[in-house]
Each structure stands twice: as C-alpha cells, then as structure tokens.
Amino acid sequence: MLAGSTAYLLLRDRTDARIDESLTRSVQEFRALAADGVDPRTGLPFATASDLVYIAIQRTLPPETAGVVGLVAGAIEWTAPASVPLRPELDDALVARLELIGADDPVRITTLETALTTYRYASIPVTVVGDPASAVLVFVHDRTAEHAELTATYRTYGLVSLASLILIGVVGWVVAGRLLSPLRRLGATAQRITDSDLSDRIAVSGHDDVSDLTRTVNAMLDRLEISFASQRRLLDDAGHELRTPLTILRGHLELLDPTDAAEVAATRALALDEVDRMHRLVEDLVTLAKAERPDFVELAPVDVGRLIDDVLDKARTLGARRWLIDARAEVLVELDAQRITQALLQFAANAVKFSTYGAVIAFGSAVDDGRLLLWVRDEGQGVGPADAERNFERFARGRAGRGVEGSGLGLPIVTAIAEAHAGAVHLDSQPGHGATFILDLPARDVMSEPRSTSPQTLEIP
C-alpha cells in the first residue's frame, strides 16, 4: 500500500512534467512559425496577429486531453477543429482569466483550477508589426483528465491491495484460530484443574508442536497428580497412625485410678512410652516430607570402607549380635554419608528386631559394573515374597505382630534416601534363610579404582 502510494505520487509528478514539456514544445513550434513569418495561404508575411494565431491553431494537433484557443483583442476568436475533444472556450472561468492577458505579458505556463477541472496552459501574447490588434494563443492541457487515468490505475491497485489484505487477514485469523484452539483448550483445562481434582487431561490430536506441548503438560499433570496423591496419602496415614497412641493415652488416663500409686506409675511409664512413639513418628514423617526436597541429600566424596566401619561401630549399640563385615570396597564415591549411615542403621535395627541374641548380622560393600552395593545381611527367619513387598509400604509391618516397636516408616525412609541418590533398595531373602537388604547406588565420580576388596568374612571381636 505504501509502495503503491509512493509510486502514484512519483508518477503524478512525472505527468505534470510531461504536460510542461508538451506545452514548452508547442511554444517552440509556434515561435518557429512566427520567426518564419510567412502566411502559407498568401505566401506573404502575416498581416495580422489574428492570422498568425489562426494558422498556428490549424497546424496544431493537440493530444487527447489538450486543446488550443486563440483570442483577439481580449475575446475568443479562434477555436480548435471540432475533432479536438477539450474545449477551453466552453469554460467561462478559464475564458475570463484568458481575456485578462495583455499584449505586454510574457509567455507563461500557468495552472488554473476552475469549477470544471484543473488546467495547465501556456499563454503566448502575439503582436504583428503594423497590426494594432494583439492576439493571444493559448495551449491548454486538462491536468485533471491526465491524472485521472493514473488515478484509475492506482485506484484498482489500491482496491486489489485492500482486498488482498482483507483476504490474508481472514485466512490468517481462521488459521491462527485453528492453530490456537488446542492452546485455548489447554488453558480452559488448566483453569478447571484445582488441587482437589487433578484428574482432567487435555485431548491430544495431531503430531505438531502444539500436541507436543499438550503431551508435555499432560505429563506434568500426571506427575503433579501422583505427587499430590502421595502427599495426601502420607497425611491420611500419619493421621491414622497418630490416632492409635492418642487413643491409648486417652483410654488409660480416663480409666486411671489416681489413688492407686502402682497404677499411676505404670500408666505414667506407658504414657511416656507412647509420647516417645509419637515423637519418633513425627520425626520420621518430617524426614519423609524432606525427601521431596532437592537438598535432602548433600553429596560429597566418601571413603566407603571407612563408612562401613563407622556404621558397624554405631550398629553394635543396637543389640548383642555377632556383627561382621562381609566385604569392604575401598573406593571414594559421591554420597551423603549421614543419610547412608541412617539407611544402613535402619536395616541393622530391623535385623536386630527380628533376630535373637548372638545371631549373625553382617555389613558389606562392593562396586559392581559402576554400581555401589551396600548391604546388611542377617541369618534370621527371612522374609516371604508377600511380606517383602509390604515391608516397603508406609506403616505396614510385614513380619511385625503385636508388640514390635517401629513407626512403620523405616523402610520407606530408606527407599527415599536411595532414590535421592538415584539408586534403589533390593531385598534378597528366602523364608528361613535370612534376609539381605541392599542399597544399590550409582558409583558416580569414583575417584580411585578399587584398591582392594577383601572377599573373606572378617570377624570383628
């Protein structure tokens, strides 16, 4: 549109220049005729200015949008042949102006705008020696008519441009609407989804960028839903588990006979024990809740051999068992020493819980195919396949009947620790043949090759 307007203005200027050129040429031709000074009809010099103008008009063949007129003594005397379409003599406003031109005025090219049109004309006052009547020869161009053709061309151009713009706009609107409709649906679904109902998903159609985005958002919603559901389940479980000690406290306090000193003492001990249990439960819940955070484990190079020794020292306080080391991998691995210690002690505590005085409990570590394996092995009653799965569920006490202490969160916490190290927990057990709990971790950034691994079992006195 801008290019069209610029071209139009340029061509308009050129049209004006062409009119002036044509007028100038007409003036020059007339000058040549006047200089010759011979009336072709008589062969003698022109007698009157009127004759000269007449001959000039006869010789002029104006272009389509031009005309010519001759005035003698301030009035229209000669007009162009009938074949010339532009008739200046019919425009009174133009004639009135032309009648004012005097004999002494210079040859001039002028623009005049009348009610009918805009003229560009060259006026040539003519006098002949010996003729008192002066004449004026006027070459006239209809500027408006000459511009009109150009205007018509560019009006067509403008209309085509406008139509194209509208067409492109409509097509663009429809196409953009079709492209954006999945985004709108995505937005609408996102608005529908609240944290109480994360089940809605956006329908995926096609294989373009938008459907890829939709799939990504759906996958994000899947993760959110799982995360929310697990949080809610944790809260439900925690509420249920806290109710039991609270019920015990309330029941025993309600039925307590304050005057019976022995019963008061017994109830006090029971109450303190239950409060401890709640305390442990809350601590474990806080640990599990923290496991969702990125700073749950802080990795640093750890000497695995020494770590196993340290854990064994701490484990010995758990109970009178035969504490052994199966194997020691002498490597440096990026681990969170505190969390790994916590996990191994949890295994050891479980082993103590389900074994008797003097039973074998062994720690071990090994590097195998880029994996660091840390394990605790016992020779107790073992775990059946059904219980093995239940062991890792929250608050499920697989082998535990009544009377075995524990929050029910031990193995879930170990699992969280392993997962925070991008590892996993395995249980290798057959009923009656003991159980081995294994932490299977990636041995990332092993800074030294295994120096030595002692395959034989060392007995620690």
Next chain:
Amino acid sequence: MSHILIAEDEERISSFIAKGLRAAGYTPTAVGTGREALDLARTGEFDLLVLDLGLPDQDGFAVLTRLRSLGVTMPVIILTARSSVTDTVAGLEGGADDY
C-alpha cells in the same frame, strides 16, 4: 454377667477397653487376630464382639462378613480409628450393629 469379646491387635488399647468393661461389670476377653476372634465368636459364649478393622491377619470387615455368613447373629460393634464415611457404611452394611 455378659461376656464380651474384644478383637484388637494393639494390646495397649484392648487392655484399657477390658479394664473399662470390667469396671462396668462385664467379663471381657481380648484377642489379637481375626482367626482367634472368629473361633471364639462361634462358640456362642459371648454376648458382644468389639471389633477392630486393622487386624494383622485379616481385615475386620472380612471377620464380620465371615461371621454373618456362618449365621452368627451376635451384636458387633466396630471400634476403629478409621473414621471415613465409606468405612462406616461398609461396616454397618456388613452387619455391624454400631460403628
């Protein structure tokens, strides 16, 4: 003297329930598994069963359903920390007399 059977795996809970019932003049007997609860309930020696849902060997609902299918019509009260509406409805529809 009414005999009341208590099926509850948490010994510290069954102990105070038994104590309270004794104080009220009943004769309570506490068991810790669904198996024992079923065996004792079928003897017909008990006038009421106080049933926990979270038993270690089988669900309290399973005990209740089995009991009713055996034609035992003794009154059953479900005593549990599980307080959701669905559990309550399931318990009462399963033939419990109170929840």
